[in-house]
Amino acid sequence: MKTHLLGYLLALFSVSIMGYSSRRPATDLDATPRTTITYNDLLDVKRFSSNVVNYSALLLEDEKGILYVGARGAIFSLNSSNIAAGTQRTIYWEATPGKQTECLTKGKNNKTECFNHIKLLQRFNETHLYACGTYAFSPLCTYIDDRSFSLPSFFEEGKEKCPYDPSKGYTGLIVDGGLYTATRYEFRSLPDIRRNLYQRSLKTEESPLHWLNDAEFVTSVLVRESVNSIVGDDDKIYYFFTERAGEDSSSFLDKTQVARVARICKSDLGGKKILQRKWTSFLKARLVCSIPYYEVLKSAYALDTGSWDTTTFYGAFILQWRNMEASAICQYSISDVQKAFEGPYMEYQASSRKWSRYNGEVPEPRPGSCITHELRKNGFNSSLDLPNNVLDFLKLHTLMYEEVKPVGEQPLLMKKNVIYTTISVDRVMALDEKQYDVLFIGTGDGWIHKAVVIKSVVHIIEELEVFKNAQPVESLVISKREKSLYVGAQSGVLQLPLSSCNRYISCYDCILARDPYCGWDGETCREIVTEEDRSQMTQDLQSGNRGCLDITAEAPPLQKNRTVLKGDDVLLQCDLNSNLARAEWVVNGTEPLPESEARHRVGVDGLLITDTLPEHNGDYSCYAEENGLQSLVAMYTLNVLLELPKERVDLEPTVIAPPPPDSQTSPDMEFVYISVITILGGLCFVLVTVLLYVSCLQKRKGKYTMGGSRATNVELQTVSANFKEKPEGGLNSGPDGCLQIIPGEAPPSSPNKDAPPLPPPPPPLPSEFTNGITTLPNMLRKMNGNSYMLLGQNEESVSPLYNSFTEELSKFLEKRKRTQLVEQLDESSV
Ligand SMILES: *[C@@H]1O[C@H](CO)[C@@H](O)[C@H](O)[C@H]1NC(C)=O
Ligand SMILES: *[C@@H]1O[C@H](CO)[C@@H](O)[C@H](O)[C@H]1NC(C)=O
Ligand SMILES: *[C@@H]1O[C@H](CO)[C@@H](O)[C@H](O)[C@H]1NC(C)=O
Ligand SMILES: *[C@@H]1O[C@H](CO)[C@@H](O)[C@H](O)[C@H]1NC(C)=O
Ligand SMILES: *[C@@H]1O[C@H](CO)[C@@H](O)[C@H](O)[C@H]1NC(C)=O
Numbered sequence: 001m002k003t004h005l006l007g008y009l010l011a012l013f014s015v016s017i018m019g020y021s022s023r024r025p026a027t028d029l030d031a032t033p034r035t036t037i038t039y040n041d042l043l044d045v046k047r048f049s050s051n052v053v054n055y056s057a058l059l060l061e062d063e064k065g066i067l068y069v070g071a072r073g074a075i076f077s078l079n080s081s082n083i084a085a086g087t088q089r090t091i092y093w094e095a096t097p098g099k100q101t102e103c104l105t106k107g108k109n110n111k112t113e114c115f116n117h118i119k120l121l122q123r124f125n126e127t128h129l130y131a132c133g134t135y136a137f138s139p140l141c142t143y144i145d146d147r148s149f150s151l152p153s154f155f156e157e158g159k160e161k162c163p164y165d166p167s168k169g170y171t172g173l174i175v176d177g178g179l180y181t182a183t184r185y186e187f188r189s190l191p192d193i194r195r196n197l198y199q200r201s202l203k204t205e206e207s208p209l210h211w212l213n214d215a216e217f218v219t220s221v222l223v224r225e226s227v228n229s230i231v232g233d234d235d236k237i238y239y240f241f242t243e244r245a246g247e248d249s250s251s252f253l254d255k256t257q258v259a260r261v262a263r264i265c266k267s268d269l270g271g272k273k274i275l276q277r278k279w280t281s282f283l284k285a286r287l288v289c290s291i292p293y294y295e296v297l298k299s300a301y302a303l304d305t306g307s308w309d310t311t312t313f314y315g316a317f318i319l320q321w322r323n324m325e326a327s328a329i330c331q332y333s334i335s336d337v338q339k340a341f342e343g344p345y346m347e348y349q350a351s352s353r354k355w356s357r358y359n360g361e362v363p364e365p366r367p368g369s370c371i372t373h374e375l376r377k378n379g380f381n382s383s384l385d386l387p388n389n390v391l392d393f394l395k396l397h398t399l400m401y402e403e404v405k406p407v408g409e410q411p412l413l414m415k416k417n418v419i420y421t422t423i424s425v426d427r428v429m430a431l432d433e434k435q436y437d438v439l440f441i442g443t444g445d446g447w448i449h450k451a452v453v454i455k456s457v458v459h460i461i462e463e464l465e466v467f468k469n470a471q472p473v474e475s476l477v478i479s480k481r482e483k484s485l486y487v488g489a490q491s492g493v494l495q496l497p498l499s500s501c502n503r504y505i506s507c508y509d510c511i512l513a514r515d516p517y518c519g520w521d522g523e524t525c526r527e528i529v530t531e532e533d534r535s536q537m538t539q540d541l542q543s544g545n546r547g548c549l550d551i552t553a554e555a556p557p558l559q560k561n562r563t564v565l566k567g568d569d570v571l572l573q574c575d576l577n578s579n580l581a582r583a584e585w586v587v588n589g590t591e592p593l594p595e596s597e598a599r600h601r602v603g604v605d606g607l608l609i610t611d612t613l614p615e616h617n618g619d620y621s622c623y624a625e626e627n628g629l630q631s632l633v634a635m636y637t638l639n640v641l642l643e644l645p646k647e648r649v650d651l652e653p654t655v656i657a658p659p660p661p662d663s664q665t666s667p668d669m670e671f672v673y674i675s676v677i678t679i680l681g682g683l684c685f686v687l688v689t690v691l692l693y694v695s696c697l698q699k700r701k702g703k704y705t706m707g708g709s710r711a712t713n714v715e716l717q718t719v720s721a722n723f724k725e726k727p728e729g730g731l732n733s734g735p736d737g738c739l740q741i742i743p744g745e746a747p748p749s750s751p752n753k754d755a756p757p758l759p760p761p762p763p764p765l766p767s768e769f770t771n772g773i774t775t776l777p778n779m780l781r782k783m784n785g786n787s788y789m790l791l792g793q794n795e796e797s798v799s800p801l802y803n804s805f806t807e808e809l810s811k812f813l814e815k816r817k818r819t820q821l822v823e824q825l826d827e828s829s830v
């Protein structure tokens with residue numbers, strides 16, 4: 001039954017995707033980040049971590065220059081201009097051993113649950129912060145004096161303000177002295193939106209028609225709608241969450257989830273007799289991103305645009321069936337949200353057990369509305385004055401009929417094989433004097449996607465691997481003042497610059513990136529805000545290919561020579577630092593690659609010519625083509641020899657010939673020497689073996705990096721924008737004897753699986769006798785839903801460790817061809 005249903009779902013899903021592809025270009029189904037910045041490229045990023053884990057509650061006080069961080073058992077105060085400065089102040093606040101034991105006896109997990117996870121960290125007044133922690137399943141809250149920054153001796157009961165279970169969806173805000181929290185507080189209790197620390201504490205109604213149905217809260221935001229309001233409106237707090245759908249009778253699963261937006265009015269005091277100490281302004285509506293697929297909301301962000309009526313919400317959604325990973329980003333306008341709350345209500349028909357549109361009469365004043373001038377004029381000074389019929393109606397009609405649809409009625413971005421966990425948005429003025437929204441999106445495996453919204457389409461500028469060990473990005477906070485993005489996760493906090501324009505090394509690179517923070521000043525790519533005179537700067541966000549006029553200004557790449565024996569394979573490497581670029585090869589100056597040539601294979605990493613013939617001699621140039629622009633990336637002169645020149649061959653025996661024994665030494669001495677040499681040799685061999693093995697282990701740790709490490713010159717050059725050409729005939733850093741293949745993508749055998757002991761390397765060839773293929777693929781990247789191989793190599797290094805390398809490479813390429821085929825299938829079948 002289950003598999004049957006799943007098949008049905010999959011079929012439906014593929015139909016919808018195909019439906020989309022007729023309207024949008026196929027690439028939009030799965031946007032590709034233009035560049036990939038791996039962990040090793042980010043080693044200089046500022047990081048903070050201490051001897052605790054779960055750095056998930058971030059509170060930025062930009063004017064004070066402080067970033068407060070709530071972690072497990074600790075609260076930190078960091079200097080926001082440099083969180084790694086080492087000037088942090090720390091409050092250790094862990095649950096007492098007694099509490100932890102008590103927690104364990106409740107059957108809780110001693111590794112994660114029986115600690116004090118700080119869930120709330122908010123400014124309370126000028127001098128104090130308010131913090132709540134789960135305190136080993138027995139929540140506590142406290143006021144923290146930000147000057148002394150020490151653990152106070154007075155604590156408040158936290159059970160109405162903080163969840164017991166640290167993994168429950170939770171959101172909390174302090175607004176004008178009121179603490180607004182939403183979560184499932186106790187172990188068995190229903191989810192609830194509450195207000196505490198205020199003249200009147202309130203909660204949601206536990207009516208038979210639950211106002212909240214298994215809700216998992218994501219975010220809450222305050223929108224100051226009272227500011228300059230002609231109608232005397234109230235400030236509102238919007239809640240974003242996912243809950244079980246009651247109304248969706250067409251659903252084929254009981255547990256269909258829907259995303260919601262709910263709102264309450266800040267001045268709500270509850271009803272007098274009915275809805276006493278309950279919200280009288282709670283209304284909720286469905287938040288649609290792409291029905292019926294992206295229904296689980298993971299994160300939402302309210303972009304403050306300076307005026308509340310232009311507030312824009314962004315939501316990150318995932319699929320509700322967990323065996324498929326895909327995410328979508330949708331954008332909503334506050335006016336669309338308001339329209340839904342002002343529209344018709346839904347009603348539950350007990351007879352048919354269905355929700356449907358309520359078409360009857362609606363009492364006055366309109367149920368769920370805030371107190372406005374109009375209501376006050378009619379004698380309703382507060383919610384306490386609302387008539388019973390209005391409150392009775394509201395009790396049963398909190399769900400709105402209209403759905404909140406995304407701007408443009410479709411997702412801005414869809415991405416396969418990724419779980420978006422967090423989103424934060426910055427609005428940036430670009431050189432064209434237009435405002436662009438830059439999205440920073442955290443993934444479930446420790447990456448950040450930086451994207452820009454251009455004309456209702458999202459262009460992913462880059463993906464950054466910010467954590468070495470895959471872990472969900474839990475919070476993202478933007479500081480305009482520090483031009484920084486703070487990232488909170490299990491292992492620590494880090495501070496990334498909002499832009500790193502100097503990563504773009506050419507004008508083309510700078511323009512094609514379409515980064516609103518960056519412009520080309522004629523010589524370098526730099527942050528436009530730091531530039532006083534912007535008239536000389538170039539940027540093209542709209543089309544991303546105009547403005548680089550002086551093509552000759554770019555230094556041409558070095559011409560490299562490749563000499564191979566007839567019948568050998570040769571790889572002419574061409575590193576495209578952009579994942580959106582395509583390599584375009586030109587032979588002998590003008591001709592494109594002959595199409596009929598079966599021995600040519602163009603891959604993401606270069607041109608492979610197998611079984612070379614003298615006809616293959618010539619000049620080869622590789623152009624990167626992207627968005628209509630072409631730039632020269634590499635040039636080679638290929639020389640295919642019919643046979644190895646004689647003198648080279650003669651050299652070989654001398655390399656490995658043992659030195660003649662010294663006839664002067666006595667037999668005794670000879671024996672001693674030989675023993676010592678043997679022992680030393682043996683030691684060396686063991687050491688080398690161990691070293692190689694250890695270095696392999698090290699290298700295998702990275703998820704994407706295959707055998708690339710900082711120590712060797714094969715490091716991640718294939719994807720790094722900072723790729724610097726190694727001088728011709730550079731030093732040989734030694735063979736990179738590591739190969740690791742991700743399961744399922746592996747060729748039948750790898751030459752170095754059983755690393756120690758290594759086979760003795762054959763004598764090195766002179767440096768020009770290389771075919772450019774000296775190491776095995778050192779990169780493997782996930783893209784477009786498929787892993788594919790990206791080959792890297794030592795530019796001029798010698799030492800062909802693998803005798804059967806060409807076979808190995810062919811296998812890889814065959815494999816890759818297959819994965820590319822699968823990729824195409826993938827477009828339509830998932
Ligand atoms: C805290 O971090 C640990 C690993 O460091 C993780 O297993 C756990 O799920 C995290 N807990 C929460 C509530 O995030
Ligand atoms: C943060 O560090 C900067 C530079 O070191 C310093 O000028 C500033 O005063 C520090 N801020 C705080 C709040 O300590
Ligand atoms: C947690 O419990 C397990 C099994 O009950 C035990 O082996 C482990 O030592 C405990 N860990 C801690 C930190 O108490
Ligand atoms: C802030 O609140 C704390 C805790 O209630 C109180 O002790 C302190 O006096 C307050 N500070 C100000 C400036 O009101
Ligand atoms: C509402 O407030 C006005 C002025 O403050 C007062 O005159 C009026 O009686 C109040 N109405 C109710 C129903 O309390």
Ligand SMILES: *[C@@H]1O[C@H](CO)[C@@H](O)[C@H](O)[C@H]1NC(C)=O
Pocket residue numbers: 587588614615616617618619
């Ligand atoms: C390039 O030109 C040379 C001579 O001009 C010719 O021998 C060679 O075959 C050409 N290479 C290719 C690949 O066409």
